[in-house]
Amino acid sequence: MKKQINLVFLFCMLIAMISCKQEVQKAKEVIIPKAVLMDKIKGGWAGQVIGCTYGGPTEFQWNGTMIGDEVPIVWDSTRMAWYYENTPGLYDDIYMDLTFVKVFEEHGLDATATEHALAFANAGYALWHANQAARANILAGIMPPASGYWKNNPHADDIDFQIEADFAGLMAPGMVNSAAKIGNSIGHIMNYGDGVYGGIYVAAMYSLAFIHNDIEFIVEEALKLIPAESEFYQCIADVIKWHKQHPEDWKETWFETQKKWTFDKGCPNGVFRPFNIDAKINAAYIVIGLLYGQGDFGATVDISTRCGYDSDCNPANAAGILGTMLGYSQIPDFWKQGIDKVEDLNFIHTDMSLNTVYEIGFRHASEMIKKNGGHEEGDNLVVKYQTPETVPLEISFEGIYPKERQTVEKQISTQNPEVSLKMEGCAFVIRGRAYKKEDLPAATIDVQLFIDDKLVEEIKLSTQLLVSRHDVAWNYEMKEGTHTITLKALNIEEGYWIDMTDMLIYSTNDPEKQIFY
Template identity: 55%
Template sequence: MKTLNYVLVPLLALMAFGPAPKPKKPATGMPATGLSATGLPATVTMTKAALQDKIKGGWAGQVIGCTFGGPTEFKFNGTMMNDYQPIPWYDGYIKKTMVENVGLYDDLYMDLTFVDVFEKKGLDAPVSEHANAFANAGYMLWHANQVGRYNILNGMKAPESGHWLNNPHADDIDFQIEADFSGLMAPGMPNTAVQIGDPIGHIMNSGDGWYGGVYVGAMYSLAFVSNDVNYVVREGLKAIPAQSTFYQCIADVIKWHDLYPTDWKRTWLEIQRKWADEVGCPDGVFAPYNIDAKINSAYIVLGLLYGQGDYTKTMQISTRAGQDSDCNPSSAGGILGTMLGYDKIPAYWKQGLAEAEDIDFKYTTMSLNDVYGIGMKHALQVVERNGGKVSGNNVTIAVQTPKAVRLEQNFTGHYPTEKRAVNKDLVGPHQAGPHPAGDEYTATFEGIGFILSGEARPKAQGNQYDYESNYTGQLEVYVDDKKIETANLPASFTRRRYDMTWKYQLAPGKHTLRVKLLNPDPDYPVRIRTLFVFGDKPILAKY
């Protein structure tokens, strides 16, 4: 079987999008001893100034893309943003957004959490340091990040905290938007970028969710040593196992770009037709909303391939593809910014940037100017650790050929079959309210798994909520009269359990779910919202 895979994986890659392009010249530098298997020089030498310029371009590009796409985030779900839809951009906009909309920059302050740990604890800091810093940070989180945080705070460790059996959002985009740091620390060394990001990515993700960060990190790394967008997109994909759905999705985008090289909207439609179905995240099941890593990564690649190195086209396309349309141009803009370097990012996109570069990102003590310097320091350390050399004003990088990481595939054999509205408050047996009340809920379903969504939330005081309440609901969960857990449901927004309870890999057939709130409090209703059911076969519409 192993022998077969050695033949099959490269064959699948060839079938997916044809032969690799001819080797391109490196971004800067000179070969030392022949060519690496990437077709690039085995080593690339650049000045420290050139390396710093690329690191600055990567971080600044993230800010530019995040700011530009911010007003459109998840406002165009399952539909592209057509050309007549204006997206603002003007001098002073970056500073205004950084001051007035601090939560937009989760792409950045999440990255910087890990950068800060490396700075304070060293490059060999254990994953527990990153997990604890992430879990105890003051920022609000959603999806795989929040589930990972909850798991860490409740005693679970990585990688179990990001495993799909413990995290229904394991395929979501979270690590993909946070993995920039790994590639920016490892110029020209995609395998090292993957190694740096691997344990951190598994705090909150696994499977396709982890692959999103692997791929983005690899593309950043390669963007230091190649000026060819097509090459970086294809070469970076070698880090992903060909058997995975993530690889297959991105390979399709590359193939469709080859077929329709001047029509990004045609490729967008093909992506939508084949890859728009959500399986894991309940928010996207039977809904146009999609925060899955692979389709949003497809939109990053869409922007890069059809932008062809033009910063404006790359920003516009990766944003107008929709869904997570601040994170996607942030990743695309950061990768292209690394390739071009800060100085070559067009002035139009840097207008007002200088006046924002000394502003600390919320929840951090780091500004862009700080991270430019810290990023350079870490990159030089990583270069020297991995066969490179820093001598005077020159940096010599030992270029790596991307190697496919291990295969992880989430939710195999699980297919959404039902989305059942519940809308029941667990407030105690004698409490009245607008929704059915009581301290228990029972449902029967047929399938192999379920997610019950909902939350504990304090009653509103006017238009205000006490988002950091100390109340924690305790929910006993039974499947077929067997207790499977007692779930803690903090009313605190930063400590909350993103989904109330879930279970996969049940025996096929009918099951009874019963939940009982052990400590109801009328000031903290526990709202059950929706029951999601998974079967072992997809339900296909019949026409």
């Protein structure tokens, strides 16, 4: 009986997909049965959890190198439950999504970027990179889009919005421009330029996956939203080109991508280091998994994971997109094994489980369809299909180039409340943070930043990691030349200190145009 039911559901799915394709071609309207819509939304959310879990043990363990075929990655019915119970922070990219889902649930589909920003900044979970820099900005009164702008956020091109943008596509089936509008609003909370494009691109692939069952088309069509002048576009376009040249060997495309696009220009943690959390290179690994997986769920997850770097978030995006295209019912049982053990468990820092977000996601998608010109017809929803419209061009770190990383290893304390550093260039980022002895209460240290004896900023550095700046100080608006950077603590007390580890220095001179002997 179960087999007969599955065959009937498959037949309905096939008819729906054929109908969708015909409707898109003829009238720009698509009929989606409600049962199919729910199945695809479930596939998108469940796919994220499966991909994130599979890649969890490998995250940033293979930097600048692929995970070889000889390296086993375990998968069985216990994996998801184990992470939920023992390392629930693994699912940060999902509970971050749910922050924005909840804001839409509480404030409606017209919720503002400010409402999303405040919920995100005041949440109880730890953040990193662009997210943490944005949180510190928002708590200091720097609201979006300024909170994600690269001159205020050294991590603007990092992966952050890309890994948490799934919700924007899942609530906009067949409506890529609506997904991009959501992405532009929320993405600028923590990112800018390529960092925002990563989220818009991922959301657009989800949106298209509701309508189309050709993964190559989805990958290429979604890219139309991204400006061709951007490095993000060029990187993904290269991956698509290399896939056509080497259709049978994902490793050839991985090598080409690694050679050309693995550099990092912005992230102070990654520049001149193997670590790379830049949006475009990790998006390339999502696309490599999707293209070479050829619609096979297991192959897609495994390839995206074995590309390395952020190898839990990348397969989570890839598996979520493919899970949306296939639908929950068509994700192989092997990959769904154990998901029944966690679907009623709330994600850490939330009051939402998978089963909860399946229902909320279906409702939000239905509301978005109607909000954007669609309507309901009995057991079906009629979507007003959108063709991609390119979003405006933004470029982070424009006109400046990483020059060198200097070791600093200096400390600001009661004994030494002022530190000066020399540099040659046009911009800098000083890495480090504020600390305290364990028995002392958390405190905020006020620091003045001087450039060439001119006060340019007053900085607040909290010893509480949850709300502190990700980096001590930075400035991207200096003239090329020799400069003295001075940091002076105003209210530091015994038992509190600031460690500065290193300084990333930029120049207006493009190293690719220089000749070295």
